[in-house]
Amino acid sequence: MAKVKLTKNALKAERDALKRFQRYLPTLQLKKQQLQMEIRGVQSRVESKRQEEAALLADMNNWIKLFAEPIEWSKYLKVAKILLGEGNIAGVTIPVFEDVVFERNIPDLFDTPVWIDEGIRALEHLVRLRLERRVIEEQYRLLSEELRTTNQRVNLFEKVKIPEAKENIRVVRIFLGDQQTAGVARSKIAKNKSVAKNAAEAA
Numbered sequence: 001m002a003k004v005k006l007t008k009n010a011l012k013a014e015r016d017a018l019k020r021f022q023r024y025l026p027t028l029q030l031k032k033q034q035l036q037m038e039i040r041g042v043q044s045r046v047e048s049k050r051q052e053e054a055a056l057l058a059d060m061n062n063w064i065k066l067f068a069e070p071i072e073w074s075k076y077l078k079v080a081k082i083l084l085g086e087g088n089i090a091g092v093t094i095p096v097f098e099d100v101v102f103e104r105n106i107p108d109l110f111d112t113p114v115w116i117d118e119g120i121r122a123l124e125h126l127v128r129l130r131l132e133r134r135v136i137e138e139q140y141r142l143l144s145e146e147l148r149t150t151n152q153r154v155n156l157f158e159k160v161k162i163p164e165a166k167e168n169i170r171v172v173r174i175f176l177g178d179q180q181t182a183g184v185a186r187s188k189i190a191k192n193k194s195v196a197k198n199a200a201e202a203a
Contacts, residue, residue, distance in 0.1 A: 004168040006175040014172065018165040025157045032154055034090045035147040042140045049133035056129065060122050076120050078103040082131055089139075092146045097135040100128055 004010055081101040087094045102124055 011172040
């Protein structure tokens with residue numbers, strides 16, 4: 001803890017700082033609560049996407065394993081572009097999944113199994129789900145990082161800055177009070193000496 005100057009100016013500065021800390025702390029606490037709530041929502045969305053992926057994969061495996069020949073899906077479908085927007089949660093800029101643009105090569109109907117079209121559609125759905133999940137996971141990472149920072153600030157204000165300012169105010173007030181008392185005592189002593197001197201001279 002930095003040593004505080006024992007002056008009236010220092011007392012005013014500490015009081016102003018305390019007011020500032022006490023005014024800012026509720027905003028930080030509110031932000032912390034909002035982030036915690038949003039993070040729970042994002043966790044839930046990540047889990048939901050994982051479950052959708054698992055269900056789709058299970059469904060795809062059921063019919064893909066019926067065919068002996070492995071399919072080279074990259075010949076028919078590639079991701080051309082991922083479209084992302086921007087959102088804002090509690091002052092944190094986050095990516096928002098908007099769409100994915102695919103590059104499709106239409107399969108030769110005579111040279112491919114009849115179910116290949118359905119397979120391409122299912123694969124598109126799977127890729128879309130995975131990209132959405134990754135974007136939501138990035139939202140989670142960014143919000144968690146901001147929560148960690150906000151939590152550190154809340155702790156700094158609650159456990160360090162506010163108690164420190166209160167203690168500094170207490171120390172300076174005691175010192176200034178003692179100085180005032182000492183000043184009054186000195187004044188009385190000087191007055192008594194002056195009265196005694198005047199009395200002695202008069203006698």
